[in-house]
Amino acid sequence: MQFQQLQYFVAVAETRHFTRAAERVHVSQPSLSQQIRALEKELGAELFSRARGNIALTDAGEALLPLARRILADADTARHEVQELAQLRRGRVRLGATPSLCTGLLPDVLRAFHDLHPGIELLIEEGGSHDLVRELARGALDLALVVLPLPTPSPALTTVELLQEDLVVVSSAASPAPRRPVRIADLQGEPLVMFRHGYDLRELTVAACRAEGFEPAFTVEGGEMDAVLGFVRAGLGLAVVPRMVAARAGRDLRVTALARPGLRRTIALAHRSDVAPPRAARELQRLLLRTRAAAPQDPATDA
Numbered sequence: 001m002q003f004q005q006l007q008y009f010v011a012v013a014e015t016r017h018f019t020r021a022a023e024r025v026h027v028s029q030p031s032l033s034q035q036i037r038a039l040e041k042e043l044g045a046e047l048f049s050r051a052r053g054n055i056a057l058t059d060a061g062e063a064l065l066p067l068a069r070r071i072l073a074d075a076d077t078a079r080h081e082v083q084e085l086a087q088l089r090r091g092r093v094r095l096g097a098t099p100s101l102c103t104g105l106l107p108d109v110l111r112a113f114h115d116l117h118p119g120i121e122l123l124i125e126e127g128g129s130h131d132l133v134r135e136l137a138r139g140a141l142d143l144a145l146v147v148l149p150l151p152t153p154s155p156a157l158t159t160v161e162l163l164q165e166d167l168v169v170v171s172s173a174a175s176p177a178p179r180r181p182v183r184i185a186d187l188q189g190e191p192l193v194m195f196r197h198g199y200d201l202r203e204l205t206v207a208a209c210r211a212e213g214f215e216p217a218f219t220v221e222g223g224e225m226d227a228v229l230g231f232v233r234a235g236l237g238l239a240v241v242p243r244m245v246a247a248r249a250g251r252d253l254r255v256t257a258l259a260r261p262g263l264r265r266t267i268a269l270a271h272r273s274d275v276a277p278p279r280a281a282r283e284l285q286r287l288l289l290r291t292r293a294a295a296p297q298d299p300a301t302d303a
Helices: 003-015 019-027 031-045 059-087 097-104 108-118 128-135 200-211 225-233 243-247 280-287
Strands: 048-051 054-057 091-097 120-126 143-148 157-172 191-195 219-221 241-242 254-256 266-273
Touching: 003 019, 003 031, 003 059, 003 225, 019 031, 019 200, 031 097, 048 143, 054 059, 059 280, 091 128, 091 280, 097 120, 097 225, 108 120, 108 280, 120 143, 128 143, 128 157, 128 266, 143 157, 143 241, 157 200, 157 243, 157 280, 191 200, 191 225, 191 241, 200 241, 200 266, 219 225, 219 243, 225 241, 225 254, 266 280
Parallel strands: 091 120, 091 143, 191 219
Antiparallel strands: 048 054, 143 266, 157 241, 157 254, 157 266
C-alpha cells in the first residue's frame, strides 16, 4: 500500500468523481484510476461501486476511508513537526520594538536567544508603537514589543503584557544635582531634551506635564534614544527615560527617581491574531515572556 494511493482514494471518495479527483491531486485520470485498481488488488476488495457512472463507496471503502484520512493527517503532522524543528536550525524572526526597548530590554534577551538558536537570523525594526502595529497588520513583522495602551487598538492583534517599567529623570553628572525625588511639577521651566514626534516616551512625558498645568520647555528635540542621552551628557538639559535604559547609560549620567506616583509604562508583546507566528518566532516569544519580572533597578539611582 502506497501513501500516494491513499491520497487518490480519499480524493475519489470525497468528490465521487474520478476526473475531478484527478484534478484535485494534479495527476491524469488514467493514472489515478490505475493506482486505485492497484490498491483494490492489494487489499483484495473493491473500494468503489461504479454502476453507470455513479461512484459510491463499498463496505470496504467505507471501512478504509477514516483510516486513510487518519494516516494522511498523521503524515501532514509529521511533515509539519519536522519543518518546525528545521526552522529552529535556520530561518529568521522579524521583531519590531520601540527604540528604548532596543536599548534597554532586548540586548540580553537576543543574546540568550542567539546562544540557543545560532542559525536563526534576527531582523529588528525600530519604530513607535503606532508604526509597529501597522507593520504587524500588513505581515511585515512576526512579533512586536509595544507600549500599552496602543494608539489605535486593533482586534486583529493579540497583546500579552510583559512588564511595567518606571520612568526616571537623567541629567549630566557634571550638572547640579536636581531635587530628589523629582516631581513632574519640578520640570516646569527646566530645560528638557525631547524625543522626536512619534516616540511613545515623548507623548507620555508631554501628557504628564500638561496634566500638571504647564507646557514643557525643550532645549533640543527630535532625537532618537542615543542622541537624547548624548545631549543630556553634554549638559543640554534633562530627559525622562525608562529605568532599563538609564541602567545602561553609564556613569556620566545622573539618574533620579520621579516622586510618587511617578510615571510608568506597560510593555506588551504583540502578534497577529489570525496567523500563528513561525516556530522560531514562538521560541523568541517564549523567551520574552520570561521577562515578566519587574524591570531591573539601577543601584546608582538617587532615592
